[in-house]
Amino acid sequence: MGESLLSGMEEPVVRFENVGMRYGLGPEVLSDISFTIAPHSFQFLTGPSGAGKTTLLRLILLSAKPSRGLVSVFGEEVSGISSHALTGLRRRMGVVFQDFRLLDHLTTYENVALPLRVQGRAETSYRAEVVELLRWVGLGERMHVLPPLLSGGEKQRAAIARALIARPELLLADEPTGNVDPQLGRRLLRLFIELNRLGTSVLIATHDFALMDLVDARRLILGDRHLRIEE
Numbered sequence: 001m002g003e004s005l006l007s008g009m010e011e012p013v014v015r016f017e018n019v020g021m022r023y024g025l026g027p028e029v030l031s032d033i034s035f036t037i038a039p040h041s042f043q044f045l046t047g048p049s050g051a052g053k054t055t056l057l058r059l060i061l062l063s064a065k066p067s068r069g070l071v072s073v074f075g076e077e078v079s080g081i082s083s084h085a086l087t088g089l090r091r092r093m094g095v096v097f098q099d100f101r102l103l104d105h106l107t108t109y110e111n112v113a114l115p116l117r118v119q120g121r122a123e124t125s126y127r128a129e130v131v132e133l134l135r136w137v138g139l140g141e142r143m144h145v146l147p148p149l150l151s152g153g154e155k156q157r158a159a160i161a162r163a164l165i166a167r168p169e170l171l172l173a174d175e176p177t178g179n180v181d182p183q184l185g186r187r188l189l190r191l192f193i194e195l196n197r198l199g200t201s202v203l204i205a206t207h208d209f210a211l212m213d214l215v216d217a218r219r220l221i222l223g224d225r226h227l228r229i230e231e
Contacts, residue, residue, distance in 0.1 A: 020068040021059065035227060039201060044212050046222070107145060138184065189215065
C-alpha cells in the first residue's frame, strides 16, 4: 500500500545492496541483504526472535555500520559521511524503540514536544498540536506526568507520539504495539497509516501477524540471516 505513482522516479528513502553485518569476530547475523524502501511506502519487517530485525533497524537509523555492502539513506551513501551529516539524516526520521528512551526529567508533554524544540520552534506554534496528539493516543490526562510514573503501555504511547509529532520522512518502529491491548494497537496502526498517507515512509517491525493482516502492505521477512520480500 501507499507507494506513490511517482515513486519509481524518486530516489529510494533507503537502499541496501549486499549488506552483511557481524558483531566483532562472530558469524554474520545478516547476510547479503538487498532491498529498497520507496518514498511514501508502508511495509512490515518480521521474522522469528533473533532473526536480526533490531539490527536491521539500527543499520537504517545509522547507529550501526555494516560489515560489508552499501547502505544509502535519503540518497546519501553513508559509509564515509561525517557525523554532522549523519545527525542531519537521523533528524529526518522518527523512531520508536522497544526501550522507549524517554527522558525521565521531562514530563510526557515535554518528551513528545522535544523534536519540535530541537527544530527551534516556539512552544506557542506547537502546543495545541502536541496536546491533540497526546489525547489521541490516550495520554491527555497524563501529559504532565514524569516517565517513571507511567506504565509500560503509557511509555510506549508517549514514545510513539514523540516519533510522530514532527511528521518525519521515515518512521521506524520496533514492536510499537507490543505493550498495548489489541484495540489500542489497531488505533495506533491507524495513526501510522494516516502518517503514511501524509507522505511518510513507514517500516514497522513486529511479530503480530493479526496486526499485519489488517493492512495490505509489503512484508520484509528475515530468517536464517537472509531477507525475502512478500509484496
